Amino acid sequence: MRVAVGGFLHETNTFAAGHxxxxxxxxxxxxxxxxxxxxxxxxVRGLNLPMAGFLAQAETLGFDLVTTIWASASPSGLVTQSAFESIVGELVGRLAVAGRVDAVFLDLHGAMVCEHVADGDGEIIRRVRKALGPEVTxxxxxxxxxxxxxxxxxxxxxxxxYRTYPHVDMEETGRRAAALLVDASSRPYKAFRKLPYLIPLHWQSTLAEPMASMMAIVKDAERAPSITSAALAAGFSLxxxxxxxxxxxxxxxxxxxxDASADRLERAFLEREPAFAGELLEPSEALERARSVRGTVLLADTQDNPGAGATSDTVGVLRAxxxxxVADAVIAVICDPEAAxxxxxxxEGxxxxxxLGAKSGRSKEESVVATYRVERLGDGNFVGTGPFYSGxxxxxxxxxxxxxxxxxVVVSSRRQQAADREMLRHVGIDPASHRIIALKSSVHFRADFAPLAEQILIxxxxxxxxxxxxxxxxxxxxRGVRIQPLGRAFEPRGGER
Structure with a gap:
């Protein structure tokens, strides 16, 4: 098969300032x-990315590959019209001059929102389909x-x-997509079910209930000989x-x-709605609770998670x-180029x-003005070693x-979710030797840090x-979608939607 490949990934927080x-x-x-x-x-070779897995599996399967463009940006505000049109225009343009292809593989995110297009990913696929016609898979x-x-x-x-959150299976998912591509050319039947409630990120982890059992049902669905593939997406509520x-x-x-399999998955999601909730603590409450725990306590500074479009420079947890x-504590990673x-x-010394911190001005906080000892410096260039950022x-x-x-305090010059121990080791910190570790992350930190923890607090x-x-x-x-599990139903203002 002659297969074209490309990627354009962005997770858009429409409530975040900036573009x-x-x-x-x-x-x-x-x-x-x-x-x-x-x-x-x-x-991408050696990275935990779908494109890396697809390319590796495509080589094994003997695909004749046409590579176009791959682009990704950290989660943040609306994608500008200029950026979207430039990158999609190049993707479609490269496909147009590629000659005959049997199939296209696209590495997308699925939660891109642009200044001029609400469903960015759907629009990408639509344009590729329009350019190549109905016969191309x-x-x-x-x-x-x-x-x-x-x-x-x-x-x-x-x-x-993907089937994991933390996303430790991104490369594996790319391999799975390559293996499924041949079957997809036969145009399988599809069944689509949209759920009536949103789930905040911090309750979506597949390492815990209720999502762990949901994923077991997804895998079980694929054991039926008539089912080619089952996909579940928890959504991005921002x-x-x-x-x-x-x-x-x-x-x-x-x-x-x-249809029966999709109905079963939909029912399972609806039945688990009450379980998609948990405890949220103010920083002072979390620190007080941490005092009573013998082992290591992880604090997930979820609202300043740059992996969901936040600035990674707020100082509420540091100030607390x-x-x-507190002693024997670490907080990572505060993005403050001026402080760095x-x-x-x-x-050093x-x-x-x-x-320190709060330089973006978006959190309406004051920076923490104090005297700090410079313990260790780093250039910010290193290789991730944990399951999520591997390679x-x-x-x-x-x-x-x-x-x-x-x-x-770990300080960087660029935003990055604190989800790999190497981000601390790079500046001389052994995470295993500290009792309180605050991380600007919602769930991805669990892949590498959870084995250290006696308790995890949000x-x-x-x-x-x-x-x-x-x-x-x-x-x-x-209209009618619940804005959180068991929450109020959304009602638009100013007329019908």
Missing amino acids: TSYADFATPDAWPGIVRGDEISPA IVVVLDFHANITRLMVETADLLVT ADFDECGPAVVVYGNDREAV MIEAR AAAHAAG ADITIA CRMQLGPMAQLRIGGIR VVAPGENVADPERLGYSRLR
Whole structure:
């Protein structure tokens, strides 16, 4: 088979200030910047990414590959019209000159919202379909947090989603998509079910109930000989548009069996709605509870998770740590290029008096002005070693470990979710030797840090990944969808939607 491949990934927090520009896609962080043609394979090789897995499996299967463009940016605000049109235009343009292809593989996220297009991913697939015609097979990998839309289901022949959160199976999902591509050319039957409630990120982990048993049902569905593939996406609730929320899609060669399987998954989701909730703590409450725990306590600073579009520079947890005079504690990673630059200018061992954090101004906080000891410096270039960021060539700019009392603060110059122990080791911190570890992450940190923990607490401090959906000003959801499990139903203002 002659197969074209491309990717364009963004998870859009429509409530986050600012926009995501072409430059944001061009700048590498944990993942590469924009890569094209023959640059794609070496750029993603060895990384936990769907494109890496697809390319590796495609080689085994003997596909004749046409590589186009791959682009990714950290979760953030609306994608600009200019960035979207430039990257999609290049993707479609490269496909148009590629000659005959039997199939296309697209590595997408599924929660992209643009200035001018609400369903960014559906629009990408639609344009590829329009350019190549109805006969070409289109297989798409989507993130576990995808907001799957009817347009995506109708225009793609097969949607394949990650099955883990933390996403330790991204590379594996790419391999799975390659193996399914041949069967997808036979145009399997599809069944699509959209769920009537949204799930905040911090309750979506597949390592815990109720999502763990949901994923077991998904895998069980595929054991039926008539079912080709079953996909579940938990949705990204910070994308305010009408088709936001969880969904299931089932594919197979028997229409009745496909519909029955989708119905079973939908019922399982509905039955588990009350279980998609948990405890949220203020920083001071979490620190007080941590005092009574003998082992290591992980604090998830979920609202400042840059992996959901937050700034990674809020200081609510740090301020609470200082006020509580905790010892043997770490907080990571505060993005503050000015503080990192000051630390590098002063050098290791120096004491510097600086205003740390809250530089973006979006959290309405004051920086923490204090004197910090510069314990260790780093250039921000290292390789991820944990299950989620495995093999990722991090480029976080100048980094520093600053100490204030018994608290060590990891500072970077670029935003990146604190989900890999190497982010701490790079500046001289052994996570296993600390009792309280605060991480700017919602769930991905569990992949590498959870084995250290006696207890994990979800903390609510300032940040744009708002944990309580009741505080969000939704305006574009579909009528009747519950904005959180067992929550109130959305009612649009000013008329019908």
